[in-house]
Amino acid sequence: MKIKNEELINKWLNNELTNKEFEAFKKLDTFSSYTKISEKAKFFKSPDFNTDESLKEIESNIKFNNNPPNKIKYKYLAAVAAILIIAFTIVKILNSNTDYESYSTEIAKTETINLPDNSIVNLSANSSISYNRTNWEEKRNLELKGEAFFSVENGEKFTVETSYGKIQVLGTQFNVKSRNYSFEVTCYEGSVQVRVGDKIYILKEGDNLILKNQNILRSKTILTSPAWKRNVTVLKSTSLEVVLKEFQNYYNINFETSNVDTSRQYTGSFVHNDLENALKSITLPLDLTYEIEKEKVVLKTR
Template sequence: MNIKKEYLINKWLNNELTEEELKAFKKLDDYDSYMKISEKAKYFKCPDFNTNDSLKNIESNIKAKKSSSYKIRYQYLAAVAAILIVAFSIFKIFNNNSDIKTFKTEVAKTQTINLPDNSIVNLSANSLISFDNSAWDTKRNLTLEGEAFFDVEKGKKFTVETSYGKIQVLGTQFNVKARKYGFEVACYEGSVQINVDDRIYVLEEKNHFTLKNKNISKSKTVFKSPDWKRNSTILKSTSLDVVLKEFKNYYDVDFETSTVDMSRQYTGSFIHNDLENALKSITLPLDLTYEIKKEKVVLKAK
C-alpha cells in the first residue's frame, strides 16, 4: 500500500485526521468503500471460520450434486465462500493488534524521532517513516519515503524498507535517500547491507552508494553526517530537473521552466535557509536568470 495512503488510513482509524488530512482522505479512490466497511464493521462479529475447510466442504458438496442445476449451485456456493472470506478479512483489518506509528515532515521541516529501542531517526524535509510499535521488540522494521539519518542501537537486525529495496544493519550510523527521482545510501559508522533488485551490496564506513538511472556507483565521503543535516544539499552531475525537485523539498515554491533545458547537468550545492542565495547557487553556474513571482520562480536562459 502507498505509504501516504496508509498514513491517512491509520490516522482515520484512530480518529486523528487534521482538517487538511481529512480533505486528502476523502479524495482517495476507495473512500466510499472505507466508509461502508467502517459502518458495517461496528456490527460485525467474526465467526469461527476456517477458509480452507469451508472451501473443501463447498467443493465436496458441488461434486456430490449431479443435476442440471450444477452450474448455478456452484456459482452460488462460490459466492457465499467469497463473501465469508471478505468478511473475515474485514474483521482482521479492524481488529488487529498492530500499533502503527507514522511520522511525516512537511517542506523545509525536519524531525527527530526516538524509536522504542532508543535508536534515533533524524527525518529530513518532505519525508515519512512508518513502523509497527507493537512488534518492535521482535522485528525492528520501518518504511521510509524520502530521506532520513539513522543512529541505530546495537541489537537485532534493523531494516529500512524503501521502494528501491532494503537496507539492513545491526548497529551503525547511516543515511538513506529514497525519493522518486533517486536512491542513495551513505554509511558513517559500521557497515550496512543494501538489497536492490535481488542483489546484495555491503557498504563500509565512509562509503556512499548511488542508484541513478538504473546505474549503480560507489564513492567515498569525507563528511561525518549527511549534507541536509548541515542545512545544505550537495549535487554532482545531476540534471536540472532533479536539482529543482530536490530544491522543492526545502523551499515551498514552484518553477516555470518552459524555456530552459532541464537535462543540463549541475554540480554544486545550495543552502536550505536562504531562498535568494540558494537560487543564485543554481542559476549562476548554469548561466540562467530567475525572477520570483509570489510563490513561483521563473527561470530563463541569459
C-alpha cells in the same frame, strides 16, 4: 507481472502493498468502497463472526421461501454476504494492527523519532516512515519514503525497506534517500548491507552508493552526517531537473523551465532557509536568471 485484483485487496488488508501496488489498488472501481469500510471499521470492536454459519443462515432463508429465488436475489444476497465478510475481516485486521505507527514530514519540515529500541530516526523534509511496534523487538523493520538519517542501537537485524531495495544493519549510522527520482545510501559508522534487485552491496564507514540511470555508482565521503541535517543540500553532477525536485522538498514553490535545458549538470549546494540565496546558488553557476511570480519561479537563459 500484473497482479490480480483479489491479490491487491488481500495485500491491502494485510498492509503488504508496495508503492506501485497501492497505486494500482487505488485505480480499482471498488477502492472508495473498501476505504470507507476501513474508516468506519476503526470505530468498532470485532465481535465473534462465523462465516460458514452466516452463509448457511442465508441459504436457509432462501429455501424457506416457497417461491424459488431468482438470479437477482442470489446476486443480491451474495453481495451482502461478501460485504459482511470484508467488513469483519477489515475490523479484525485493524484491531490486530493498532500498534502500527507512521510519521511524516511536510515540505521544509524535519522530525526526530525515537524508536522502541532507542534507535533514532532523523526524518528529512517531505518524507515518511512506518513500522509495526508490536513485534519490534523480534523484527526491527520499517518502510521509508523520502530521506532519513538512522542511528541504530545494537540488537537484532534492522531493515529499512524502500521502493528500490532493502538496507540492513545490526548497529550503525547511515543515511537513506529514496525518492521517486533518486536512491542513495551513505554509511557514516559501522557497515551497511544494501540490496538492489538481486545484487548485494556492503558499505563501510565513509562509503556512498547512488543508483543513477540504472547504474550503481560508489564514492567516498569525509562528512560525519548528511548535509541536510545542517539545512544544506549538496549535489554533484546532477541534472537541473533533479536539482529542482530536490529544491521543492524544502521550498513550496513551482518552476517554469520551458526556456532552459533541464538536462544540464549541476554541482554545488543550496540552503534550506533562504529562498533568494538558494536560487542564486543554483542559477549563477548555470548562467541562468530567475523571476519570482507569486508561488512560481521562472527560469531563463541569460
